[in-house]
Amino acid sequence: MRVLIVEDDPVLADGLTRSLRQADYAVDCVHDGGEADHVLATQSYDLVILDLGLPKLDGFEVLRRLRRRGSKVPVLMLTARDSLQDRVRGLDLGADDYLAKPFDLPELEARVRALVRRGQSGGSAALTHGALTLDVAGRRATLNGDPLDLSARELGVLEVLMMRSGRVVGKEQLAEQLYGWDEEVGANAIEVYVHRLRRKLEPVGVSIRTIRGLGYLLEKESNG
Amino acid sequence: MAKSGTLRRQLLAWLAGPLIVMWSISTMVDYDIAKRFVNFAYDRALLDAALDIGRQVKVLNGRIYVDLPEVAVKMLQTRESGKVFYLVTGPKNEYITGEPDLPQTPHPESGRTNYYDDEYLGRPVRVVTLQLPVETGKDRGYVTVQVVEDRAPRAEFAGLILLRMMLPQVALVLLAGILVWYAIGRGLVPLSVLRSEIESRSHRDLSALSEEQVPQEVRPLIRAMNGLLQRLSKTLAAQQRFIADAAHQLRTPMAGIKTQTELALRQAPPDESQATLRQLNTATEQTIRLINQLLSLARAEPAAERAHTGERVDLTELARDAAADWVPRALARQIDLGLDSTQAPATMEGDAFLLREMLNNLLDNAIRYTQTGGQVTVRVAVDIQNITLTVEDNGPGIPESERERVFERFYRVLGTGVEGCGLGLAIVHEIAQRHNAEVALGPRAGGSGTVIKVTFPLTP
Structure with a gap:
């Protein structure tokens, strides 16, 4: 299972990476939108954890480009803003789930599991x-x-x-x-x-x- | 009233001064006129008396005499306007009849009638002299008839006339004063309306004051005040934005700290470091809660730009969703959390996001401060006038002395042994005010515990 984490805060990115690695996911981590867009265009993942507030290219744009390329990889959005508009916009752009910062680690892990499973089985399991x-x-x-x-x-x-x-x-x-x-x-x-x-x-x-x-x-x- | 009172007094003083001066001048003029008319009338009467005497001047055998009957003399002495004295003198100033000691007329013989003031027996008198041509056998000349009366009755009468004229004037001046007082009051009504509008305003209402019903003169003042209000609300909005931005900015690093702590907690051996990490985790969670509450507060504040208080929301549905969300946390503390509401929707106008925040804070508090195994119940009731949201717990309750203060920011009831930052009820209060709702906090009927009741008025 390959997971890409796109998060510019180094402490959070490191925490997420280590937590998912412990759960036996193969984790890559990038720290800005431009890099994320490049990596997503060239490699395939089973899940993307995408922060919305990113330098260079914001999360919405990364997501839009990803979906425009026809990728169906499950995307879990992370955001520090909890306004409904952001949430709706993200889901409209094709995000699969949404988590507001800060979150409980078990909660994130549960969502990750659910999304990976959905990605594999097409929803019915x-x-x-x-x-x-x-x-x-x-x-x-x-x-x-x-x-x-x-x-x-x-x-x-x-x-x-x-x-x-x-x-x-x-x-x-x-x-x-x-x-x-x-x-x-x-x-x-x-x-x-x-x-x-x-x-x-x-x-x-x-x-x-x-x-x-x-x-x-x-x-x-x-x-x- | 003090402010408009002085304005009224000032205006009245400005009006009263000239009014009194004008009234005095008018009185003097009136008195002069009255005196003239009285003199005119009295003079005519006096002349009549002189003519009566003059008609009785007769010449017999070259000798001039006055044939004044007793009755006529009596009449002259008993006139209404006082006793009349008279003196008739011949052409060579010889005494014919009357009071010989009357002062000599200063007017030379001319055949004219003269009126003048003089003094007789030490009193001011009015004199009429009448000169009548006579012919004795050898001479031609004038007989002078001099009639004198006291001037005092004239002055008295003139005074009386003046008094009669003055009374209505006094009434007029008083009436004018009352009218002006009243008119100023009426004129100042917009000001006192404005004053009570400002007085009754809540401190969170920083909208512009209406210029419409205000007199032209007051508009610049209103404009200046509106300018100040605008600057104030801009500053407040900037402050709210700063708090909101700061809270947002803090969320990502806090998420990092929390993730790292939880991660470390999993790997740490069950020793001292585990205890330290647990403390760290608790502190992190508390800080996160504080940040979230600061953000809620910043959003609920009147200066905050978001205000969707016009949405139609169903409070029952909101309460059901919020309570359902809190059930896992309540169960973790073995607290029986439940909802008690009618099936009927409790539809009202409000901001769904803020109302949800309110519910979250009420539930958070209730679950946090209720002991393990306790009970928390959310109720939504609808009647004709209000929608009432109640959150009741059977926790330790809040002492009566603390009930007012718990709505203050950062105020915490001591000795609860529970971690908290004291913003929850301040947020509830703020959001309630935003919805014109009343928050009441009381003890639970029949046992320990707290009941918080939020009453939303239903606007028709």
């Missing part, structure tokens, strides 16, 4: 959560390789929860997800599916927490 694996395309879930007996709607709920593992998923988001199967899914129905899922998953240490007034959360592996 198996979701894993501890011993639990969900084959999104095949629509079946396994626990330590053993198939779990889940209905289509229960799978739908589990998929959304696993995609946003560790984060809150609202009942209406779940309802939206199930809309394809059911004409109308009420909040009560969602509660029923979650209840059934819990019964099947709790014995194996996967817990779905109810967050008052907000929805559900699939607890992180470390917590569960």
Whole structure:
């Protein structure tokens, strides 16, 4: 896995480089926009971490030129500015994700993993959560390789929860997800599916927490 | 009122001086006129008396005498305007009848009627002399009839007339004074309107004052003030920009420090250096939070250029998103964070970005200061007039004596044992003010804890 880091701050660039190298990525690092543009034009990478505020050529321009050349390499933008316009502009220009400085290292690593995986599989992959694996395309879930007996709607709920593992998923988001199967899914129905899922998953240490007034959360592996 | 009061008094003094001088002159002229008319009328009456006497002058056997009946004499002595004295003398100045001691007329014989002032018995008197031609057998000449009356009643009467004339004038002057007082007051209304506008302004409103309803004379003052306000808001905006730029500039190096610290923390053996690195990491996180809060504050300040307070935002949705974002951090501290709101949207006009910042700061504070295992609840309620956002925790609560001060910048409640920089509630306060909202902080009903309530008025 080759990753290019484009960051002009030497301390941050060094930190990122070392962190990703520890995770077994092959990392190149450049410190200005002009150099980044040159390197990206001549070599291929699996991921680019691109700072927006760069000397010589700013990140937006580097990104625009990259996409104009037809490259589909995933790009994670980094910026010190958190204005919505910058974010929208970056995503419009073809960035795949966005992270505001300063960030938590695990957060960056998680995003990098997700982007690399997406780049490889084109978006559809198996979701894993501890011993639990969900084959999104095949629509079946396994626990330590053993198939779990889940209905289509229960799978739908589990998929959304696993995609946003560790984060809150609202009942209406779940309802939206199930809309394809059911004409109308009420909040009560969602509660029923979650209840059934819990019964099947709790014995194996996967817990779905109810967050008052907000929805559900699939607890992180470390917590569960 | 003190300022306009002196202006009013000054103007009134300027008006009153000339008015009193003019009134005095007018009084003198009036008195003169009154005296003339009174004299004229009294003189005519006196002349009548003289003529009455003159008609009774008769010649018998070459001797001139006056046949004045008793009744006529009585009448002369009991006139309304005082007793009349008379003297009739012949052509050679010989005494015929009347008071012999009346002063001699200074007018030579001419056949004319003369009026003049004189003195008799020590009193000022008015005299009429009438000269009537007579013929005794051998001589032709004039009989002089001299009639005298006291001048005092005239003066009295003239005084009376003057008084009658003056009274309406006094009323007129007083009325003019009152009218001027009132008119000045009316004229100064725009000034006091302006004053109350400036007084009621919040310190964050640096927009120009309206010139429209202000008299021409006051406009230069308004313009000068507007100029000052403009310079002030430019300076403030520059300051805000500086803080925002500085905060932005600090983010990249802080990201570097944080990344390096986290990296080192992973590799360090569990000994002293690990503890040092953990302290370093905490300090870095605190500094980052301070930088972010300074940036929020700079954005929320009135001088900041961004102001999208006109957007339609759904506070329930914002609260749901913000609370959902904070759930992982709340769970990490085993705090039960939840939302309690109606399904109905709480739509209002506001700046979604700033409102989100407000929610973040409220939640950050609540989670930070609530003990492990505690509970934090966000509520959004809508009624006809207001949208109310409440964040309630069952933490230790804020002592009553500190409740006002926690909204001050960099103020921190002591003894909480929690790292913080004391900007969170200042930001909340600033953003609330930006939305004309009220922030109230109180204890939780039924137990320890804090309730922060932000009330947004719904503008129809």
